[in-house]
Amino acid sequence: MITIKQVAEYAGVSVATVSRALNDSGYVGKESRKKVEEAVEALGYFPNEVARSLFQKTSRMLGLLLPDISNPYFPLLAKGVEDCAQKNGYMVILGNVEEDADKEEMYVKFFSQYNISGILSAASGKKAYGAQVPQVLLDRALEGENYSVSTDDTLGGELAGQAVVDAGAREIIVMAGPRKVSGARDRLSGILSVLNKEQVSYKVLETETFNVEKAEATAQKLFDTFDTFDTVIANNDVFALAVMKEAIKRGFSIPEDIQIIGYDNMLFSRLMYPGLTTVAQPAYEVGYKGAKMLIDLIEKKTVADKRVKLEPELIRRDSLR
Amino acid sequence: MITIKQVAEYAGVSVATVSRALNDSGYVGKESRKKVEEAVEALGYFPNEVARSLFQKTSRMLGLLLPDISNPYFPLLAKGVEDCAQKNGYMVILGNVEEDADKEEMYVKFFSQYNISGILSAASGKKAYGAQVPQVLLDRALEGENYSVSTDDTLGGELAGQAVVDAGAREIIVMAGPRKVSGARDRLSGILSVLNKEQVSYKVLETETFNVEKAEATAQKLFDTFDTFDTVIANNDVFALAVMKEAIKRGFSIPEDIQIIGYDNMLFSRLMYPGLTTVAQPAYEVGYKGAKMLIDLIEKKTVADKRVKLEPELIRRDSLR
DNA sequence: CTCCATTCTGTAACCGATTACACACTCAGT
DNA sequence: ACTGAGTGTGTAATCGGTTACAGAATGGAG
Structure with missing residues (x-):
């Protein structure tokens, strides 16, 4: 050397x-x-960055806390983060915390051992109080004095609700998503506000988690607990897919008998048949802009807006009439 | 502090x-x-790990080079890496290199600036000669004196070929996958060896890339160039999905008119309808075992096998007769 | 009682950078 | 010629750890 x-x-x-x-x-x-x-x-x-880091007590490294990389939403977000970091000469350290508060805490500690210069958290939605470096919350905004970049999920919910109403829905099942995730709450309230305004009949199915392993069981539960409905608003595309499969299996055709709308716009949503109508979240952009905001914070540039909300977009395909 | x-x-x-x-x-x-x-x-x-690292010239950090996080195979692999690293007190630094040799080189340089203690590369399949730290290649094995963990893709190809033959295939289209990726080559030769042995008629469709953006166009090309076939062996599940969609769109039913087998066993392969028969790659395990091997190498423990091959598994669902 | 091996502890050098400070030099203004 | 501001450079301290080395204390063997 x-x-x-x-x-x-x-x-x-x-x-x-x-x-x-x-x-x-x-x-x-x-x-x-x-x-x-x-x-x-x-x-x-x-x-040598290590020597430099020792003296400067900062390191051109960003810590990225993710709840679950195997959920296809997050790799896209991570890619945005990575691209932005790389463009600005920063490295990204990955932390997959799996909605486990202990693991999250452990990572924050690790990060401080490495003089990490900032944290991007898409995990708990809680601020990591252990850390005394700049932080920006991704996708899960929070009240108070926090920096965050997220999707405007209320609007996303409204988009989904309106799309379904416009397609002539009469009896809707709304999958709620985990209540503790702020995005899921906003989405639900967006959906319900439209449905109430339009006076369409609906029922809410509580779903505890976004965990992809639970998707099939949840879809079965949906068909077992409700029997008269013509529309499902799923809480994400994975669950939408599971519902579609269960529907076809039970002899319904889509969108004639049952119409479905998803949320996220994942790769496979476009590739499946029938194509899934869904609300696209700008995952890559959330990652990219979040990283940019964090870097600005680290470098003490002024950041105009502490809480940026990105607009979701309705992607029309074939699962709505 | x-x-x-x-x-x-x-x-x-x-x-x-x-x-x-x-x-x-x-x-x-x-x-x-x-x-x-x-x-x-x-x-x-x-x-403080930074101070320690400065003296020891090593850092309990692993560099992970990925060709494309948005390809759903890699997050799973990354998760395996991350789990193993975390369990052994290492951190993972992410590098998304997008099959771009310059970017890869840049990351290797970055890594050495941070006294990284080892590199896991699922990227080029080339050894990073710039780096003088232990390295293990993931998923893309290579000739010579290299450490690697990968799937036995020849066996995977044989599994796919045999499954299709057993299902009564008579005219098969084999999607080749990028020739420069060793896994794709092995897979193809596994498929063809079975097909030749069983004397089933087939044609090969060259596909340049695994790039998910190209899936739809490739599927269209497949139907446009060939007209008499009853079976498609796709080079991964994303492409399989695209072919299925195109088939249904053109009025074929699956598996009655055209049967399809994929490769990878992704989340959505189970959730779609009809369920996709596919060869499961143990992505998580490749990541986990690769990380373990690297850590053993770093800590100068003996590693029994320089080149471990993990066995793929045929997952029977509904896209074969 | 002496000797030597073993155990324990502290001082200081070192890893590779950054930067405060002191000193030297140049040159314009008086 | 004198002064002081503006430049340019090197020495040494510093960041927070690890470890070589030396010296002190202990205890058992001869």
Whole structure:
């Protein structure tokens, strides 16, 4: 490994001069700068971030807390984060916390051991109080003095509700989604506000979790507990898919007998048959903008808006009439 | 932040003693050990990994290079990596390189700036020659002196080929997958060896990429170029799904008119209708075992097998007769 | 009682960067 | 020629750990 000392020696100057030349801080003579540049080039030097981090107590690393990477929504978000980080010279450290508060706490501690410079959390929706670095919440906004980037889920709910009403729904089953997730709550209230306004009859099916393993069981439960309905508003595309499968299995056709709308717009929603009408969440953008906001916070640039809400979009395909 | 110096002061011993006590290295008296433990407890001290890393030139961080997180195979793999890392006290740094050699090189450089202790690469299948840390290749094995964990794709191909033959296939379209990916090559040769042995008629459709954006176009191309076939062996589940959709759209029914087998066993393969028969890759396990192997390598434990191959499994559902 | 091995502890060097501070030099203004 | 502001540079301290080394204490063998 080439150190700054070797560069200094090669260039015939002191380490301080090399450091100043590389960081454009303080005064550096023209001659010296040139010699340093040549030395760096000749030796193939690049600074060790660990040493730098030790002194500066910050590290150009972002911690990303995710509730569940195997849920296809999050990889997209992670990709947005990663792209933005990479473009700004930051690294991303991954933490899959699985809705487990202990694991989350452990990660926050890990992060501080590594002098991480900021945290992006899509996990609990709680602020990590252990950490004293900038934080931005992704997708799960929260009351109070927090920075966050999320989808406007109330609007998303309204979009879904309106789409279904426009398609002539008369008896709707609304899957609620986990109450503790703010996005799910907003979505539900968006849906219900439209349904109430339009005076369409509906029933709510409580679903505890977004956990993909539960999707099939939940779909079966839906058909077992309700029997007269013509429309399902699912809480995400995975659950929508499970409901579709169960419906076809039980001899209903889509959208003629039962129409379904999802939420998320995942890859497979476009590829399945019939194509799933759904509300697209800008997952990639949430990740990208969240990372940008965090980096601005870290670098003490002013951030205009503490809580940005991105607009979801209705994607019309073939599962609504 | 609490430093080792403060702990030493509180405990009334020197920093060397504190360090020795915490790392169980060298001699430490009973008395001192107890005082140190008390001080650590009282102050809530935990060591700064950056300082440690600077001296030790290693960092309990693993770099994970992925070709494309938005391909649903990789999050599962990443989850395996993350679980294993976490269990062994390592952190995972994410690098999404998108089959871009420059980006890959850049990440390897980043990694070395952070004194990363090992690299897991599911990306190019090339060894990162810039790095002088242990490396294990995931999913894309390679000839020569490399450590790797991958699926036995030849066997996977045979499984798919045999399943299709057993289901009475007579005219098969085999989607080849990108030739430069070793797994795709192995899979293809596994398929073809069975097909040749059983003397079933087939044609090969070249597909350049696993890129999910191309799935629909590829499916259309398949139906446009061939007209007499009763079976499709897709190169992964996403492509299989796209072919199914195109088939249904064109009025074929599955599996009666056209039967399809996929590869990967993704979440949605179970949830769609009809359920997709496919060959399951143990993605989570590849990640987990790869991480374990890397950690063993880093910690200089002996690793029994340099190149482990995990067995794929045929998942029978409803898309074959 | 002496000697030596073993156990315990502290001082200080070190890892590779950044930066405060002191000092030297140049040059314009008087 | 003198002064002081503006430049340029090197020495050394610093970040928070680990560890080589030296010296002190203990205890058992001869």
